[in-house]
Amino acid sequence: MEDSVTHEDARVPPIEGVAGGGTAYGWTDGRVQFSNLSKGSVDPMKVLTSELVHVWSMPSTANVGHQESPRPLEPVSLLAARNERESLQIALRPKVSWGGSGIAGVVHVQGTDLCSGSGDRLFFGKSITIRHVVPILGVPDALVPIDPLTSVRLFPGETTALWISLDIPSSQSPGQYLGEISITAVKPDKILPAQNFGRIERQKIYGELKGCIDLLDPIEGKPLEEVVERVNSVGSSLRRVLLSPAFSELLSDDGWDDVMEEDAISDLSVRVKLNVTVWDFVLPTTPSLPAVFGISDTVIEDRFGVVHGTDEWYEALEHHFKWILQYKISPYFCRWGDSMRVLTYTSPWPANHPKSEECFSDPRLAAYAIPYTNNNAVSCNSVVEGYLRNEIENLRMKSHWKKAYFYLWDEPLNSEQYNSIRTMASEIHAYAPDARVLTTYYCGPNDAPLAPNAFEAFLKVPKFLRPHTQIYCTSEWVLGNREDLVKDIVAELEPENGEEWWTYVCMGPSDPQPNWHLGMRGTQHRAVMWRVWKEGGTGFLYWGANCYEKATFPSAEIRFRRGLPPGDGVLFYPGEVFSSSKEPVASVRLERILSGLQDFEYLKYYSSKYGRDEGLALLEKTGVYLGPERYTLEHMPVDVMRGEIFATCRS
């Protein structure tokens, strides 16, 4: 393309405006410059990919939708601790179409290992992974894995985003690691042979080969001259077949693998340079903040067709358990009963099963839920005699007992529900006086007001429930934008008696406060954990990570539940919806939760060295988080804060 177009790369695409004058393009426009693309069709093997595709990077907190505008391509610098995941996005938008039917074109995405000056490596495909950002309800959210060398289809007028994650092993040597991700436009027919070509071509070859067989078949007993003639005819046929387009690539001397390699990265590729600084801080294996997230067993049973208690069922739950642990989240399985009674359990096996021991003692698990009743219970009344006592006796002497909690009821609303909690908690405490009962709430009992106004009544819940609850887990929604009210909540608790304050988000709070709904800004997703750190809670609960609407087939369409804000209760998706893989597909929101939890560790580390007040000052000074409605909308301050922590804490 000519210069003027190249200089326009960074231009924003069309927007509604009032500048006017858009029609004056004609007589006075000067001479026309022709493209150096050959007129007509584009051969991506002969043209720089940069002439065909806009390529630029975006931070992980950007929501890169199909309408995202191209920006200049700049090298990417990232900071990462050990045992940390850092992510970035690469956006692609076609400048021309070279793809044929309905697509603008196809690109290969490939990367190199990242290498340090001292020869250490972060391996591409292992520490560096690439996923495709797929919109859900039009919002970029699902991260569908792509294999290296897999083609990515680009569509006319659409921006496509790739999510690049770097997972730094705990043992990685600190240092600067350099490498690149390359984007190479390829011929679509190399990847997706057009239907008719494939079929007609094959039919032709088939006919030709069948003719050869017919010529050769009745050869016995024929005179030599005829045989030779027939053989020569067959030879010509076969040579003709080998010259057909189907085999044209194979005629070259190059081996196949070389061709692939050449395809993958060439002088024509766009290279996105990565510069990753790995520093000596190692994020703790056991997350500092217990973040307990619900996974609906019912949804798993229905969608994957696994019957409760079968081998397949245990397998499916274990698969989910292990997968979510990657995100520094401590899962609990859950199902709801009447009046928001809830059955929660982190291990599907009984406490004395070796698998439970493996699960509870996993150092990445920060907290685990023990079921009040057998998880086979189809109703909350089917309590197995002695079950609870056995479970507790099996666990209370273990070193991991300090991670245990009982979560019995989701948001009790009236005296009867509060009484149910008291009854169950009494039984639990009879077997283990030091057991932690967790209760989520956002108000007092509505039929017996604890105070004249709602907030006062909410504040009195600990007094009302004591000693039947140890973890008072309150909705962030209650605070509104009044973070000063935190001190009133905390003042009601008795930490000296083991009482803790945790928080949660669900339907509320809504925009502009931090939450994980679809369509919120990226920093808004990440800010949930900044808020937790600033407010000082010692744990966090989220009600559901897989709570889509009921479906009974693994690849059934994903529907959010009616009445909930989109994305609420859904942090990952069934892999089967997007490909043949059974691996769950994370949302960008889940990645931002992980980033938030990692920021929490950075802030904690910094505060452990310079005091909590300095940590709070840093959060404020950098503009990252000042309050529930005052936090950064842009990414830059986040990197500034992390960079400051790195600069002052590095050894």
Added chain:
Amino acid sequence: MEDSVTHEDARVPPIEGVAGGGTAYGWTDGRVQFSNLSKGSVDPMKVLTSELVHVWSMPSTANVGHQESPRPLEPVSLLAARNERESLQIALRPKVSWGGSGIAGVVHVQGTDLCSGSGDRLFFGKSITIRHVVPILGVPDALVPIDPLTSVRLFPGETTALWISLDIPSSQSPGQYLGEISITAVKPDKILPAQNFGRIERQKIYGELKGCIDLLDPIEGKPLEEVVERVNSVGSSLRRVLLSPAFSELLSDDGWDDVMEEDAISDLSVRVKLNVTVWDFVLPTTPSLPAVFGISDTVIEDRFGVVHGTDEWYEALEHHFKWILQYKISPYFCRWGDSMRVLTYTSPWPANHPKSEECFSDPRLAAYAIPYTNNNAVSCNSVVEGYLRNEIENLRMKSHWKKAYFYLWDEPLNSEQYNSIRTMASEIHAYAPDARVLTTYYCGPNDAPLAPNAFEAFLKVPKFLRPHTQIYCTSEWVLGNREDLVKDIVAELEPENGEEWWTYVCMGPSDPQPNWHLGMRGTQHRAVMWRVWKEGGTGFLYWGANCYEKATFPSAEIRFRRGLPPGDGVLFYPGEVFSSSKEPVASVRLERILSGLQDFEYLKYYSSKYGRDEGLALLEKTGVYLGPERYTLEHMPVDVMRGEIFATCRS
């Protein structure tokens, strides 16, 4: 899928809401019913397509975006006159994924001819065509042709729309025509062989065939026994090749066409029933309303790399001319000069060229522009001596001269610009006193106010310009929502002296008034012509149909011009952006313009029988159009109005 899911087909997908309670899915949900889809993978050759895909129809005025919610599938009934195009949409949304990497699945779309009881036919592929609705800036707009039997890819969580058009030939027998469009889920690998399969497979076959050639090649002079042995070995090889998966489909006894047929429509397909009533009214070949639309020659020259005046250039312009005529639009080519001086010409050839005669006498052309200066002019000053006089003398005695007009200036703003029009018009009228000069305007000269207020000054323009303009073409924007002002405009004209009132839309009026911007409602696009009919203008002008931002390669990305509302000046797209076809790609807005022009013919026909007042009453009674801000948002009234015209006017 189990019954409960089937019954939910018509349910709207997730919306943000306040109903709450979405979490209560668990213990009390009753027994789980398993799908009759085999657990794990889906074989679309064994399952009803209706279990895999939501299929439903939508009217042509619906903007069917990716988030459109499924509705129940109902048979479609349409009414169409002869020489009319009627369109509908079929929407598809996957219920499950069966497609593998990144796509939900693939469907074949096929249709039957529509047949009447008396054996007449509307041919599928000829009178019935299918296009794929592709979003532009996220709004469904571009209509990309698909071949029958071409596969359509569906994406998880996305609705895909197909645009079905019926073109009724003028000679078609009236009657009821029945037929169907069928949607069949297919295995993706039948259409898009996976990359590795194709390559590895071909490599294997290649090796095998090369081995055969090597065996046969040095056969001359070999003893017969060895020859036979070699030939037998080659025979085995070839049989092995023919048994390979690449040819498996070809081994059956069925001919290829049968296999295709079987693929295309099977008992598993979803069938959308079409019932089209063709009535005896024939839309006039020459449109009743001259609708003159600009096509930028500069854009064609730049994008397609055709040099002004070359054979290729004439070909490109003629191609555009003929293509746009389909839409009952009379095109003019245009380029802009200084101060919105504009060079316009309908035929690129000189007036005495046979091609011009062919063009001007085309009965589908309602009006044509004659250039004031040679269209080879690179600036407006390069007037070729005698050119204008020659052109006019060549044309003024022809019967099509009544279609001719001169469009010299786009929206003059000051005395100097008005004077330029006067000078040029004087010259034109010197050669042909009956020549029509068209001037677009929305205000009087700003440096010499014609009246104390802007609207009064605008009204005085005819008095100011007379006799240098015959077609007073005013912006609909000037009226605001005051259609009563029309009478003030008309009162200033002298129809007895051949003066006409035409209108135009461009940047304005904006929402909620009728215009053709991207993102407006479908009825809002169609309402532009309802408005023209109601206001009584005798012609309509639109400044540009292909005015995207400059690009110098046919398949270069489409960018709207800065400062203009999206879609303004762009009614079709270069086909090369979407496929290898050079045929322009219509927008849904262009289709709605055609529908509006057809509605104009219906209303004119009705009024010719019952009087204009009855026509106005019908427009009002059905709620189709009452004023610039009061017209139907839904499709139904449009069909009611057309049905009423059919019912009362049919012979």
